[in-house]
Amino acid sequence: MTAGATEKAAGEITTHAVRCADLTYRFGAHTAVDHVDLNIAPGEMFGLLGPNGAGKTTTIRMLTTLLKPATGTVSVFGIDAAAHPMQVRRPIGYVPQMLSADANLTGLENVELFARLFDVPRKTRKDRVAAALTAMGLSEAATRLAGTFSGGMIRRLELAQALVNAPRLLVLDEPTVGLDPIARGDVWDYIERLRAEHQMTVLMTTHYMDEADAYCHRVSLMHRGGIRATGRPADLRAGLGDGATLDDVFRHYTGDTLDNAPEEGGIRDVRRARRTARRLG
């Protein structure tokens, strides 16, 4: 099964929230993203899956205008990200991989900062900030410094920051890394509810195959900078027969398992590295 065939099986997309065409990025001699073609429909929950070093975050960084593609194009709601970065950023809500709230500001101030940076009008700013905090269940903790928040609370605070400008596209880079299973479940429930309520498009990267299987409408499997397969998780699994998991699908398309090749960024290596990073604060 090819990526293109899978997409056709999932239905023809006529309007794209995100469109990557022949997207390539190189760090020196290393090709981090290798001729990636990707189309995401509005309202879709789309997962970009793969181990560390697969090129997921680099793809996201090009999409969010942090990096300019070496070749190819990436557009968001039809606007070229390299040519018009300011316009592309406006409808995007972005949650990076790292827990990244400003510890020296309160929860409320953290969200208000982003409301101001997204030019939320002064008249509605207070209500929008309060609504974003309420949606994330942080009303009571809003006046506490973010430095006193737990990991799960900071992730929800980041979601509130990302949502305060009512984005059309929510980009989540490994949103549940570093969270305990209960917090992970909570975060997904929040994201899914918000997506359904506001008809947002959600693009997320993850290496938790179970989460992608449960929450994503479609996924792309990335390996060594390229996309190896795209489709609905159920379709990808069904293609391999009964009882197949997304891990099996990944192994089928890449000839590798997510647990292998730590020097290439295997999944165990990712988890070990992130545990170390958390210990070091």
Next chain:
Amino acid sequence: MTSAAPVAPPAAWDSPIVAARRLASRVGTLCWVEVRKIRHDRTELYTRAIQPVLWLLIFGETFTHLHTIPMPKGTSYLAYIAPGILAQSALFIAIFYGIQIIWERDAGVLTKLMVTPTPRSALISGKAFAAGVRSLVQGVVIVIFAAILGVALTTNPLKLLAAAVILVLGSAFFSCLSMSIAGLALARDRLMGIGQAITMPLFFSSSALYPTYLMPGWLQAISKVNPLTYQVEALRGLLIGWPTTLWLDTVVLVGATVVSITCASLLLPRLANR
């Protein structure tokens, strides 16, 4: 599969008025953040006040009594160095601002800020003037202490306001210098070393502690290209009525700030994508 054709950006987006309003809005927002942080934690405000207070109290008082540096009649050495210590305090705050931006990068905060509709130059300008806000708060403490020690500072509100502007401009320049170095050094440890290596030479090659005509020729040449000299001279002229060319001091500071904002903005993606 049908591809969506790229949409032209709204024409109003790039108009100078919109750009100027956005710049003012972002600078205001990042200054607001700085004020909130100072309100939440004033420890740094108190600890940073110790050094300038010691300079005024020990160095200033001692050299006033020693009369080793000739002063015009009616001007004490303490009054002469008070504006210099004010500029020094702002320099010490601003020169380590690059460390903060590296910390923000390491914590993921910088990436998030760069995905907002904020031009790189507006982000840098905002941080530069936020450094100015912090220096201003610190400056109030030093001015009050200098007045307690008997330094006859101006009470003219316009001159005080102009001194505040000069202090903010100087802080903006040095914080952008620091953020530019951060864009080259990329690591906190390296920046800390570079910051320590350049801070004292900047201070001693300016007119903060002694008039430039007392310096050897080579140091006078360095002093003339050191923006701290112009900041000190402007503050001295405004606060204690020392003769200076205020327009030249202001032009040099504004020019240096614009150049440093440009450099730091150009180096910001290098820092963020590291």
